[in-house]
Amino acid sequence: MSLIFTDDQKSLAETIRRFVAQRTPLPKVREVIGGDLAYDPEVWSRLAGDLGLAGLTIPEEYGGAGATQADLSAALRELGAGLVxxxxxxxxxTAGALLALDDEEARRDLLPRIAEGGLVAAPAVSEPGDRRWIPAEPVTTATGSGDEVTLSGTKVAVLNGAEADVLLVQARGPHGTGLYLVRSPADGLTVRRDPGVDPTRGSATVTFDGTPARHLAGDAVAALDHVADLANLALASEQCGAMLACLTMTTEYAKVRYAFGQPIGAYQGVKHRLADMYVLWALSDAALREATRAADEEPEKLGAAAAAARTLTSPGYLTAAKDTMLLHGGIGFTWEHDAHFYYKNAIAGNVLAGDADYQQDRLAGKLGL
Structure with missing residues (x-):
């Protein structure tokens, strides 16, 4: 049952928690985001290679561990708590999209390298001016056929687009919407790193101008619908972990920060805020556990459950992160304190892979409303 962490999941979470504390604590994260790279290559090598997170849900036949979405969620909670x-x-x-398509050649080529952490891959779907994360009718076009396909268009908010070796691009081709494989660098491919609100998550604007690509076999619409569900699971997991970190941090501060002769946690105004933060986390945690259960046991219910989880976790985390900053008083607003990093992460995460309206529309659609 995914509603309760198994011993293996608890062990995995504890291992990652120790790794985060030892190898990439928030002071180390500050150093990374202050540099030219979106992440620490050594930390990523350890996460992907030593801990096997990149291939956790990739089947064993493609070099992965063949684990469940609940296993991955347990890991992402810890990474989210540490803003890694x-x-x-x-x-x-990207791996989820490849597994949902029917292109065995691409699977054999890419999945083992993704699993070992040697290949960074990213989906490129969002477009300027479209509020939907995955457009129903992409403006980006694919022309040609066979080995002579080229892409033209622009994709925005591409996660780790500047670091990606491979992009899976949604484009409109001769036979409708498809997914196309682009290897970086390539002719006509321009990548510009975005100066985002959240310094802990890299994104980029990617432009294609006659860029060589390969059409991937399979139902791209169904594959992208599955990717949207996986994105909701992944982001809800990170946000749930970060929300708990905010609650823990603020509760500890309320015990040691004194005002008028007693800890601020003794005052109703603080206690009620902390209680509200706990309720937001508990509801999000329950929704996320149900979503991971559906992913592993009832895939037909995943779409609604994942959208419901994001509908709770994203605004819940934003509220919790804001209250964390406020309850720390003046110091919570300063660069020297960690609270504002969670707040920035929550602001960006609230719209990443679809804002609240998008998620509610998606939930309604999955429920047939």
Whole structure:
């Protein structure tokens, strides 16, 4: 049952928690985001290779561990709690798309390298001016056929697009919407790193101008629908972990920060805020556990459950992160304190892979409303 962590999942979470504390604590994260790279290559190598997170849900026949979505969720919670910069989500979504398609050649070529962490891959779907994360009718076009396909168009908010060796691009071709494989660097491919609100997550704007690509066999619409579900699971997992980190941090501060002769946690105004934060986390945690259960046991219910989880976790995390900053008083607003990193992460995450309206529309559609 995914509603309760198994011993293996608890062990995995504890291992990652120790790794984050030892190898990439928030002071180390500060150093990384202050540099030229979106993440620490050594940390990513350890996460992907030593801990096997990049290939956790990739089947064993393609070099992965063949684990469940609940296993991955347990891992992502810990990474979210530590705001660890990495291309893991981008790689997970790309692998999910490849597994949902019917292109065995691409699977054999890419999945083993993604699993070992040697290949960074990212889906490129969002387009300027379209509020939907995955457009119903992409403006990006694919022309030609066979080995002579080229892409033209622009994709925005591409997770780790500047670091990706491979892009899976949604484009409109001669036979409708398809997914196309682009290897970087390539002719006509321009990648510009985005100056985002959240310094812990890299994204880029990618432009194609007659860029060589290969059409991937399979139902691209169904594959991208599955990718949207996986994105909701992954982001909800990170946000649930970060929300708990905010609650823990603020609760501890309320015990040691004194005002008028007693800890601020003794005052109703603080206690009620902390209680509200706990309720937001508990509801999000329950929704996320149901979503991972559906992913592993009832895939037909995954779409609604994953959208419901995001509908709760994203605004819940934003509220919790804001209250964390406010309850720390003046110090919570300063660069020297960690609270504002969670707040920025929550602001960006609230719209990543679809904002609240998008998720509610998606939930309604999955429920047939």
């Amino acid at each position: 910069p990495s291309p893991l989500v981008a790689c997970v979504l």
